[in-house]
Amino acid sequence: MEQLGGYRLVALLGEGGMGRVHLGRAASGRLVAVKTVHEHLAADPQFRERFRREAAAARSVAGPFTAAVLDADPAAVRPWLATEFCTGPTLTGAVSALGPLASGELAALGAALAEAIAAVHAAGLVHRDLKPSNIVVTRDGPMVIDFGIARTSAEESLTDSGEIVGSPGFIAPELLTGAGEPGPAVDVFALGALLAYAGTGRPPFGTGAVHQVLYRTMHGSADLDGLEEVPGAREGATGWRDLLGSCLSQEPGDRPTVAEVLTACAAWTDGDPWWEREAVAGLIRRREDEVAALVANAPGKTAAGPTDPAADPAADPAADVSDDEPGGEPAHDTRAPGTTVVGRSPATTVAPGAGADTVVSRGASRRRFLRWGGVALAGGSAIGAVAWLASLTGRDGEDDGPNSPPSYTLGRALWTRDIGKASPFRHGDALYLAGADGLIRLDARTGTVGWIYPAEDITDVVPGRQLIHVLRVTGLFSSEIVALDAETGVEKWSTGEVRHNPRRPLELRRPDAPADGDRAEFSVSADLLCLVTHTRYATMWERRTGGNRPWRAYGYDPRTGDPLWFHQGGESEVVGLHQAGGRIAVASARSSLSDESEEGEPLAVLRVADGTVEREIPGGSRYLEAHPGSRGARCYATGGRLRSVDLATRRTRWSRALSEEQTDATITPTAAAGLVHSATYDTLRALDAETGRTRWSLKDIGWPVDRGSPTVSGGLVYGLGRAPEGEETANGRPDWGVHARNAATGALVWAAETGDAESVVVGAGGEGADNSGLVHVSADGTLSTYTAPEPS
Incomplete structure (x- = not known):
């Protein structure tokens, strides 16, 4: 395994205009990101000097929300720099998956990023390229990466090369005109644009051709429609539109200071930090699992378990071949057979092409990975491309063997009450019942009546x-x-x-x-x-x-x-x-x-x-x-096809035909952790949100078509299925009860015998409360509430 400056290079994460980014490991076991410079740049003495100067300055940046520079060698034959390894989705990925942030969530993000920028400025640097893809959301908060490192000479001069430092839509107007040296105000402008994107789900100066975005930046006004108001703000008081509008002022002197932005955001925070809430935490856990798989499957590692499908009697390369893939390709890539996990739960087919034949490095659990110390990486955005996600099992500990039944536990029943024909739905900590006699609010965990509106x-x-x-x-x-x-x-x-x-x-x-x-x-x-x-x-x-x-x-x-x-x-x-x-x-x-x-x-x-x-x-x-x-994409099940549609352009991103048995399929409208889930009454599938390809498929578990699309919450997908022991039902329908399955892999996490349900409502949990993962099942006028079993 190649070494550089005392770091073992585990895997190549990505490549850009300046060089390559590798996942590395220090002698202590700590994971780092090692950035190496391209040869043609290393041959330029001026570039080496600038690299040395800025690397030294960047090492002085000390802030809780910045990815620290750990070591560098500008004099090496191949100059390199090592930074912390930040594991998590980029802000772009988080907003795309979960939607725009509410006011309190946006304030927490803004306060953290203002702290990070203040630390960069205190070191005498200006970031100059603050944008959503340069923010990695980790379990410790959002981390700003790539601050002021090794700008090439071409990047320094707009007039010499026609290039600019920054990204369209987030770059300050004075950088476009070349009026003076860039100062801290350019980062305030970028912070305002970044927070506007996080609060609305779209860039404030729109999308399209670069010249159009730059023109709107110079001559237009920012699109701030849709920003949530600050709760409790008096009429006429300063809110998000005023704060971000001033950050995006054309003149640098009209913008607030970083300290003023930090003060405003700190006053508007509400409850737990955004990144600690379950929806975001689930995305972070997924990235941690991907990194664990990347480390475990690095050269020199040996996967535990069979990699030859011929040696696995459960493998079924012919499964799920009836579905048409985009472009008329078959559902399965014939270069690698599928892997089927069988046992007491219904069979799960993991589509090849997702790395299914390397599944079996299950010892590389997230918990073990965290014990290795790999909790931080500049360049964490590249981890999202790891293809082994579909093969992770979501289980800690060693595997029991390819033919052993996957373990599962029964969910705990919490409470039951008669509701007649009322319809239940969740919001935060509350469960509501809407019926002919009015509206009732219940405590979701206890079933206690809060109030009745007759x-x-x-x-x-x-x-x-x-x-x-x-x-x-x-x-x-x-x-x-x-x-x-x-x-x-x-x-x-x-x-x-x-x-x-x-x-x-x-x-x-x-x-x-x-x-x-x-x-x-x-x-x-x-x-x-x-x-x-x-x-x-x-x-x-x-x-x-x-x-x-x-x-x-x-x-x-x-x-x-x-x-x-x-x-x-x-x-x-x-x-x-x-x-x-x-x-x-x-x-x-x-x-x-x-x-x-x-x-x-x-x-x-x-x-x-x-x-x-x-x-x-x-x-x-x-x-x-x-x-x-x-903005973004949404999936539809219409006209005998599943489609993903780009909402801004109305163009179909991918489309796949449904067989006669699947014409009543439903699909989750938006992606969760890069997947969408489709179901008929007896089949549940996970599809890659970008391509529509099947990642895994389950028989004898589904979602009745008249009850909506599958529910995904907290990293689990819920459906109605047969008994995990595989017993037949009298009517042939999978109506034994509710299954809670790992959304990324289909592995059974827990189950509850509920009977054939009329509706299943899953709560994502409320702020400051532990009400996530509650499952409310309505059947024959009775509402029963279940939750996951107690951790062992």
């Missing part, structure tokens, strides 16, 4: 941290939203019936004016509560009796219920609403969208600010979330 005609509920918004639709063609205090259930305000809304045109407020439809939908964001009334259009009878009424949209302030605007749409039924990026999309239909055709009604995109139509997307109602305000 009201009829409740058709929808959107819970929040402070307010619960309840939609009531009466039989008199009128609708209203009622806001309840989340802690007490006391009514705070009501919008009143829409027919009395003062924003309606005068001709619609007359007694003889056409009434609104007898159905309604609503959507809530930090900026807008939107209520849409409509009439069913699915059948000719409904169209005639409904009078071909148009849909009507009402905008309200979500904090006070004050009416803001009114808009009247076309004659059609509304099938969905979606808010993102300062827009609200309204999907409509004159017939069912569940048919096999690709045609659909137009998608109307309204501006949140005033309700005016920004644009109509022909046939866009089939993909409700794909509109100009959205």
